[in-house]
Amino acid sequence: MATRRKVVKRSDQLPAGHAGSSERTLAPRARRATPFRSLVATHTSPAAKIAAIRAGVRARLVDDMVAYLDVPKNVIFGLLHTPESTAHRLIKDDRKLDAAASERVVRVADITRMAEESFGGREAVRRWLKTSNLALGGATPLSMLDTEPGAAEVRRILASINYGGVF
Numbered sequence: 001m002a003t004r005r006k007v008v009k010r011s012d013q014l015p016a017g018h019a020g021s022s023e024r025t026l027a028p029r030a031r032r033a034t035p036f037r038s039l040v041a042t043h044t045s046p047a048a049k050i051a052a053i054r055a056g057v058r059a060r061l062v063d064d065m066v067a068y069l070d071v072p073k074n075v076i077f078g079l080l081h082t083p084e085s086t087a088h089r090l091i092k093d094d095r096k097l098d099a100a101a102s103e104r105v106v107r108v109a110d111i112t113r114m115a116e117e118s119f120g121g122r123e124a125v126r127r128w129l130k131t132s133n134l135a136l137g138g139a140t141p142l143s144m145l146d147t148e149p150g151a152a153e154v155r156r157i158l159a160s161i162n163y164g165g166v167f
Helices: 028-032 035-041 046-055 061-069 073-080 084-092 099-119 122-129 148-163
Strands: 006-009 023-026
Touching: 035 061, 035 099, 046 099, 061 073, 061 084, 061 099, 061 122, 073 084, 073 099, 099 122, 099 148
Parallel strands: none
Antiparallel strands: 006 023
């Protein structure tokens, strides 16, 4: 039996404002990539990130983040500073997150990508993000990603891991 290919718009797979919106043909296996996985997997230009943040990313990315990071939804809602009831309504209505929450999604994706480059795989990153870290005063790296100063500390730790520096 021949494998069918589906023509989809790139914008259907990637968060709003993400680079590219042209049509392309995808093999069935490629359709399984989630929008959050796409954010993590590709280096995105600052201009594309700014456009995605300003346009707002789809709220359904929360479900992708939950699956990708293997954390409960309430953890992601906390990172995004979005009340649970609001987030559920946005997801159900397939609406976009506001700019502040969208920026946090992009930040988590960027740091997840950096950590995957450091640790070599998603499973190791999942464990590292959810494990308390002495350099963060006992907080988990994931819990620090809701603010830019916290994310800067996580980036600093990743740089130290990569380059053998001290904290």
